Amino acid sequence: FFSNVELVPGDPILGLTEAYNADPRGTKVNLGVGIYYDEQGRIPLLEAVRQVEQSLAAAAKPRGYLPIDGLPAYTQATRELLFGKDSPLLAAGRVATTQTVGGSGALRVGAELLRKALPHATLALSNPSWENHRAVFGAAGFEIVDYTYFDAARHGLDFDGMLADLDKLQPGTTVLLHACCHNPTGADLTVDQWQQVAALLKERQLFPFIDMAYQGFDKGIAEDAVAIRLLVEAGIDSFVVASSYSKSFSLYGERVGALSVVAASADQAKAVQSQVKRIIRTIYSSPSTHGAALVAGVLTNPELRALWETELTGMRERIHALREGLVAKLAALGHPEYEFIRRQAGMFSYSGLSRAQVDRLRDEFGIYAVGTGRICVAALNQENLDYVAQAVATVSRG
Numbered sequence: 001f002f003s004n005v006e007l008v009p010g011d012p013i014l015g016l017t018e019a020y021n022a023d024p025r026g027t028k029v030n031l032g033v034g035i036y037y038d039e040q041g042r043i044p045l046l047e048a049v050r051q052v053e054q055s056l057a058a059a060a061k062p063r064g065y066l067p068i069d070g071l072p073a074y075t076q077a078t079r080e081l082l083f084g085k086d087s088p089l090l091a092a093g094r095v096a097t098t099q100t101v102g103g104s105g106a107l108r109v110g111a112e113l114l115r116k117a118l119p120h121a122t123l124a125l126s127n128p129s130w131e132n133h134r135a136v137f138g139a140a141g142f143e144i145v146d147y148t149y150f151d152a153a154r155h156g157l158d159f160d161g162m163l164a165d166l167d168k169l170q171p172g173t174t175v176l177l178h179a180c181c182h183n184p185t186g187a188d189l190t191v192d193q194w195q196q197v198a199a200l201l202k203e204r205q206l207f208p209f210i211d212m213a214y215q216g217f218d219k220g221i222a223e224d225a226v227a228i229r230l231l232v233e234a235g236i237d238s239f240v241v242a243s244s245y246s247k248s249f250s251l252y253g254e255r256v257g258a259l260s261v262v263a264a265s266a267d268q269a270k271a272v273q274s275q276v277k278r279i280i281r282t283i284y285s286s287p288s289t290h291g292a293a294l295v296a297g298v299l300t301n302p303e304l305r306a307l308w309e310t311e312l313t314g315m316r317e318r319i320h321a322l323r324e325g326l327v328a329k330l331a332a333l334g335h336p337e338y339e340f341i342r343r344q345a346g347m348f349s350y351s352g353l354s355r356a357q358v359d360r361l362r363d364e365f366g367i368y369a370v371g372t373g374r375i376c377v378a379a380l381n382q383e384n385l386d387y388v389a390q391a392v393a394t395v396s397r398g
């Protein structure tokens, strides 16, 4: 039966972890996948999460099914975190939030919803974007077009190019926007630029699809959600937010994400929610409990929430320090041109390294980066920083 099945290449990001795991070298470093590692090179188990986990274990609750759209305490806390507790949208019942299997699950369920609801299934993606965006929306039947985003020569945002390309899109096109910590480039919009984009989206009747996988990893919880606030302020009455707690709660394998759909009225939000439930029922029926119970347990307890915010701030500040450290070491090794790494936001740096240089990093040093030159700054520590800086300096010399 499977004689015609072709072997396809491994995933460009998760496939790197497989190669890294199989590498016997003791000096190897995985700068591929977007995971925050602590100073000891471990994925942290946050203290706030640990405390909830202990009380859940002690309570030893039965394992029934969750509702199709997830744990109510989780979806409510998520809505408040994304839109702000006092958002008029929440009071008006205009946001339908659903627990999903990670941020990727939110993207796919959201894509399935929009394919049915919108006039045409076309998605505009930033060039470049997260490798899986194209694949997820493509698999859901979307036609994908690119919009200009990154200026490789200046290692920053090409804002004029972005506006010009968005302006050319057909009304009703879905536009995927990274709320903060753009993956892979680390180049984000300023508040003023978000305002201009929001105005253009409204005027051109484009449909915003916000991907919010790193809330709290650049400036702070509310600051990193500014795009959502500005879309609302611009008077855009319908849009979608896919969000994830993988990074902000260090709960990667628990697959805790959410899809929040903003609709023009509470009745529309109800109708949308019913469709989302139908979509989920035919893919995975209902979500799993544990990760959502952990997040809800932290966010609904004021002390644990404050502890989590402190821990999140710690992760964020450490990433900023690692950026500084890498830039300083590279400058000391004769490569001041990497100064731009300091300006980038979030976990990633689009290093400007070519595919050939990335291959050399892997082959000669056991350092794994994405083929596009994306490196995960959050995988650095004082132990491997020198080694990585030396290796980058060596391959940069050609």
Ligand code: LMR
Pocket (backbone or CB within 6 Å): 013, 014, 032, 033, 034, 035, 130, 132, 183
């Ligand atoms: C990444 O970009 O590395 C992360 O979002 C993990 C993933 O699933 O690709």
